[in-house]
Amino acid sequence: MAQRIRAASVRQLLIDQGHEFSEFEGGEWDPGFRVAQAGRRAVHVFYDGPGEAEQLEAITSELRAAGYHVVASQQDRGGRRRLEVTRP
16 A cells, blocks of 8 residues: 655655746746645646656656656546656
């Protein structure tokens, strides 16, 4: 069973790795990553901006190197790409 995980921990790790956090300003998201808690044992990571696929791949590598389990997925009905992050 997966361990509990906090979005704030994943966010801080990615910021420490040099990734820019995306903020909602002027009616749209700035380029960068966002995290969302997806229950007690999972976090979703999104990337806003150009190069979404490449950025998600880089984030996947960094999270896996830090000991997280990462699965690429997509929201229902052709929605946003995201990473599902858990702690084994």
